[in-house]
Amino acid sequence: MTPTQYTRVKEVFSEAIKLPPRDRVAFAQQQCSETPEILTEVLSLLKHHFAGTVLESPPSRPPPDTIIAEPSSPIDPNLVLKDVWEDNRQILRRRLIAIASVMAVLIAISMVRLFTYHNAVWGYGGRIGTLAVTVGCATILVYKPRVTLLQIRGAEVMVMASVGLLAIVIVVRLMLESAARQDAVTLISVHNWNFFVWTLIILVYGVFMPNTWRRAATILIPVAIIPGLVTLLAIRLDSRVGMLLGQDEFGMPLPVTLIAAGVSIYAAHLIHGARLFAYTAQRLAQYKVKRFIGEGGMGQVFEAEHRMLKRPCAIKLIQPEYCADDQALQRFQCEVRATAKLTHSHTIEIYDYGQTKDGVFFFAMELLPGMNLRNLVDTTGTLPAPRAVHFLVQVCEALCEAHSAGMIHRDVKPANIFASQRGGIDDFTKLLDFGVVRELSLNPQHSVESNMVAGTPGFMSPEQIASPCDVDARSDIYSVGAVAYFLLTGRPPFIGDSPLETMMAQVNQTPDLPSTYRDDIPPDLQSVIMRCLAKEVEQRIAGANCLLDELKRCKCADRWTQRDATTWWREQAMKANAQVPTL
Numbered sequence: 001m002t003p004t005q006y007t008r009v010k011e012v013f014s015e016a017i018k019l020p021p022r023d024r025v026a027f028a029q030q031q032c033s034e035t036p037e038i039l040t041e042v043l044s045l046l047k048h049h050f051a052g053t054v055l056e057s058p059p060s061r062p063p064p065d066t067i068i069a070e071p072s073s074p075i076d077p078n079l080v081l082k083d084v085w086e087d088n089r090q091i092l093r094r095r096l097i098a099i100a101s102v103m104a105v106l107i108a109i110s111m112v113r114l115f116t117y118h119n120a121v122w123g124y125g126g127r128i129g130t131l132a133v134t135v136g137c138a139t140i141l142v143y144k145p146r147v148t149l150l151q152i153r154g155a156e157v158m159v160m161a162s163v164g165l166l167a168i169v170i171v172v173r174l175m176l177e178s179a180a181r182q183d184a185v186t187l188i189s190v191h192n193w194n195f196f197v198w199t200l201i202i203l204v205y206g207v208f209m210p211n212t213w214r215r216a217a218t219i220l221i222p223v224a225i226i227p228g229l230v231t232l233l234a235i236r237l238d239s240r241v242g243m244l245l246g247q248d249e250f251g252m253p254l255p256v257t258l259i260a261a262g263v264s265i266y267a268a269h270l271i272h273g274a275r276l277f278a279y280t281a282q283r284l285a286q287y288k289v290k291r292f293i294g295e296g297g298m299g300q301v302f303e304a305e306h307r308m309l310k311r312p313c314a315i316k317l318i319q320p321e322y323c324a325d326d327q328a329l330q331r332f333q334c335e336v337r338a339t340a341k342l343t344h345s346h347t348i349e350i351y352d353y354g355q356t357k358d359g360v361f362f363f364a365m366e367l368l369p370g371m372n373l374r375n376l377v378d379t380t381g382t383l384p385a386p387r388a389v390h391f392l393v394q395v396c397e398a399l400c401e402a403h404s405a406g407m408i409h410r411d412v413k414p415a416n417i418f419a420s421q422r423g424g425i426d427d428f429t430k431l432l433d434f435g436v437v438r439e440l441s442l443n444p445q446h447s448v449e450s451n452m453v454a455g456t457p458g459f460m461s462p463e464q465i466a467s468p469c470d471v472d473a474r475s476d477i478y479s480v481g482a483v484a485y486f487l488l489t490g491r492p493p494f495i496g497d498s499p500l501e502t503m504m505a506q507v508n509q510t511p512d513l514p515s516t517y518r519d520d521i522p523p524d525l526q527s528v529i530m531r532c533l534a535k536e537v538e539q540r541i542a543g544a545n546c547l548l549d550e551l552k553r554c555k556c557a558d559r560w561t562q563r564d565a566t567t568w569w570r571e572q573a574m575k576a577n578a579q580v581p582t583l
């Protein structure tokens, strides 16, 4: 189906569900009498709607001033997913068609040159093969707009690998021929050309293909090594290559391809950021996007302001690459709906959410001044016990509400707890990122995440790893214990060489006492933390309410006062100001 057809499906479905149930099918049939594929899609959605499996309309709090382009239409998450997948797949598809076509033209030109100037026939086999691959991939992509993302990535690998292989074969062959003729001048220029062409490929790929810097690095660093390997291969096949190359007065070329890879990775990072910024600014018409705050596992966060209300806010949107992943989108929607149901002052407040006409899903939340507890510990070191308890108490208060509403956070970790300054109160804590939350009331069959290991290894409970279907509120208690451990010692209870090793340790090993790493930890607080970290859920502190009581009973509770907090934040501000260079 084309994007236009999906838009039509959405329109008919949105209109149909405004009618009484008995009239909906007839309405859809009448609207789509000439387009059976649209009718099938609409009827299928209506069927699910009857069966109650379409996700319910969120949220209970606050009634968001939704900025969907057509406010009267209800959001249908199924259609959002389809729109977004379609959008991103099409961008990648079009780019690859362009790349494959350019490659095909270049190969065709080289074939003509080969024939005209050298009258040679030896190079045709490889060129014809590569031409077939590039033209074949481009043709399939042109005539099959519904290819999956995986198929597009497969085509990308085929095009790049075939062209790369052709280039390697040509260069090695030319080098060996030059060596056999003792032609140092040609050999050196082929060698330099080889580096030049790969440098060009790396730069073009970095600028042209939309990538995060990580993905660009994964692809481009190995590619940057190829020309060096090609030279080594030629030397290995004929030692005269090495001797003749030694005559190059300027010596081996600088590792230009590695430099180009570095530049490309940086460019990919800048372009990615700029693209996102423009993407956000252009699509979120009711918001003025001010600056990029940061990026998490699946979304970017921007500081913005509502144009009419002039209210500052933070906007989170799903990364375009993740739009191809239905589970990521469902997680994103789940986060908004779950968070919007909670009203506690220590839970982040959602102002607004929606999707734009072209399918970008986002939500606006309160903008928090301050920093998350991960950054707090990383920049200023471990916390005094009273301050750690001060934060933990507020986290437990937020969790009490979530748990009593049947929600488990499942990703309580320092990066998801914000130490902010709200309403004149310093160290006011906010719990964020209900991204992997699971609503207990949901039928597990309908819960997208229930059967998956989700969370952050250093702070996950053993049962979250061993039997993700069976987690209950006590899993969050374990994570709060791990957060407490981190705040006091600067490290989570287990650190493995890999995420898997950390998860295995969560399941099988007993953590060291926090006092192993720091000797001023109050014994009563240490005992609470260790009971949170019990492997057996039955031996763990039973719930957020109980943990709240236990924390409040610790001798150091209430020893961190507002005055302490204000002094701390003032000192931080002074330090930050002192670091600003004066002219």
Ligand SMILES: Nc1ncnc2c1ncn2[C@@H]1O[C@H](COP(=O)(O)OP(=O)(O)OP(=O)(O)O)[C@@H](O)[C@H]1O
Residues within 6 Å of the ligand: 293, 294, 295, 296, 297, 298, 299, 300, 301, 314, 316, 348, 365, 366, 367, 368, 369, 371, 372, 415, 416, 432, 433, 435
């Ligand atoms: N409401 C907000 N106000 C100010 N900064 C925020 C807000 N929400 C998130 N941030 C910051 O934006 C950055 C990205 O946040 P995000 O929640 O996307 O990722 P994360 O929590 O670091 O990672 P992950 O989502 O993978 O767990 C973080 O530095 C976070 O502290």
